[in-house]
Amino acid sequence: MFAAIYFLFLRLHAGFRNQNKSLPMLKKERQAYILHQVNLHNKVLSSTLCAEINVSEDTIRRDLQELAESGKVIKVHGGALSPSFNEVYYLTNGVYSQDQKKVIAQKAASIIRDGMFILTSGGTTIIEMARALPRQLRATFMSGSIPAVLEYMQHPNIDVIMVGDRVSKNSKITIGAEAIARIREIKADLCILGINAIDIRNGITDNDWDVVQLKKAMVESAKKVVCLTIAEKINTIQPIHICGVNQVDMLITERSPDDPLLKPYVDAGIEVI
Amino acid sequence: MFAAIYFLFLRLHAGFRNQNKSLPMLKKERQAYILHQVNLHNKVLSSTLCAEINVSEDTIRRDLQELAESGKVIKVHGGALSPSFNEVYYLTNGVYSQDQKKVIAQKAASIIRDGMFILTSGGTTIIEMARALPRQLRATFMSGSIPAVLEYMQHPNIDVIMVGDRVSKNSKITIGAEAIARIREIKADLCILGINAIDIRNGITDNDWDVVQLKKAMVESAKKVVCLTIAEKINTIQPIHICGVNQVDMLITERSPDDPLLKPYVDAGIEVI
C-alpha cells in the first residue's frame, strides 16, 4: 500500500517537473525571448513564435506590437524585423540644386504607371526621383546604381533588380561588360537617365567612358527614353557621345515646358514636361 | 480517497524543499528561499511559490515586492525575474551582440591577404568585418549584399564586384538564378559566410530558401570556406541545409579556439580561431 502511494507520488512529482517547462511564460520573459530571436535572426514569423512558445497568435501579435511601440522591433505583416538591420541610409544633404531636382523628381515620378519595367541610371536626380515615387506604385526597377537601388528598396511594392558587375567607387554604379550584357538582355518600357549634358546637335553626352557604355546600352534596351536634367545642363556638351536627340522621347527639367530654352527640343519632337 | 493521497503528495512535495515543514517558514527564510529560486531559474511564478511554501499568494506578493524594492529581483505580473535576466536579453542597445561581432570581424579581417579574391555573403557580422578591413589591403571582394558592398566601397584599395539579380528587400542581398549563375562562374580564394546556425551533424543551415541557394553556390565556388558566427548560434539548427561541416575549412567566433564549445569542430578538422 505504501509502495503504491510512493509510486504515485513519484509520478506526480515527475509530472510537476515536466509541467514546469510548459508553464505559461511570463509576459516579460516571452517578450525577451522574442526580442532575442529577432536580434539573432533579423526576423521572426509570428506563426513560428506561437508554436515555439505555445501561446495564441494574438498574444504574439500583442507582444510584437508592444515591442514595436518601444522601438525594439519593426512589425511587419506576419512577423517582425530587427530595427538595426533595416536602417540603410544614404545621406544626400548638400546636393547641388537639390530643390530643382526635387521638382524634376516629382515630374518624373508622375509618368510612371503600374506594371512598368523601368531601367534607370544613377545620379542624384535619379535618387530624388526614387524618393518621390508614390508608395503604392507597383513596378519593376532595374539599375546598377547602388544608391538608387537603396532608395527603390524602400518602396514596398517595387521589385528591384540590381545589375551586377565591378563597382565604380566614385559613381557608385556597376560598370563593365557584364553589366552591359545584362542590360542588353532586356527590353524595358522606360529608360530614365539622369544626364550631364544635352545639346540639339550633339545629343546626350557625358564624360565617363564606362558610364557612357552603360547608358548607351540602356537607351538601346528601352522602348522609351526619358532624360532628367536641371536646366543648367541644357545646351552643354561633354566629350563622349551617348545618343542623339532623335533617340530621346521625353525630357524633364525643373522649367515649364513652354520655356523658350526648351523650345528647340519640343520642335525636335521630344515630349517636354 | 484521492484527496487524501493528493494531500500526502503535497506534504511530501513540500518536504522535498523544506525539511521542517511543520513549522511555518520565517519571513527571512522564505525570502532567502525565493531569492535562491530566482537566481537558480532566472524566474519564479508566484503561484508555484505559494504552493511550495504553502503560504497565501498575498504573502508571496509582499515578499516579492520587498525584494524588488531592494533590487534583488524584478517583479512582473505573475511572478518575478532575476535582475541578470534583463541584462542578458535587453541591455543590448544598437546592433545585437555588436561587441562580439567586432571581435569576430577583427579575427576574420586578419586572415585576408593581399591579392585574394573573396566571396562573401551578407549579414551584420560580414558588415562588421568589412569595416574592420585594414585600409591598405589590396583584394577583390564579390558579394550580392548591398550593405556589405557599401562598406567594401569605402576602402580605397579594394576592388568590389556586385553580384546582380533581384533584390530581396528583407535580407538586402541579390537572389535568384542569375546571381547563382554568376557565382558559379568564378573560383574564389576564400568564401566568407555569416551563418545563422551550425551543428556538427546537420552542418550549416538557414531559414531562407533563396539565401540558402546563394550560400550553397558560394561554398562550391571557393577554395576555402570560412564561417563567421557568434557562439550563441553554435549547435543550433535551421530548417534548410547549406552544407556539411566537412565542407567548412575555418570557423570564427568571439570565443577562444580552445573553448570546450568549439572542441567538436576542432575535432572535425575545422580550423577554429
Place this chain on the structure above:
DNA sequence: AGGATTCCCGCAAAAACCCGCAAAAATTGC
C-alpha cells in the same frame, strides 16, 4: 480576382493585483 493568411477589435473568463481589515504571531517592556 479569389483564396488563404494575417490583422484588428471587442468581449469574456481567468488570473493576478491592490487595499483595508482583523486575527495571529512575534517582540518588547516591565
Place this chain on the structure above:
DNA sequence: GCAATTTTTGCGGGTTTTTGCGGGAATCCT
C-alpha cells in the same frame, strides 16, 4: 510571565491585466 505593541499573515471584495476566441476587415500571394 504577561500585557501592550508591533509585525506579519490571511481573507474578502473590487480593480486591473492578460489571454484566447470569434467574426469581419485588411493584406498577401498566386
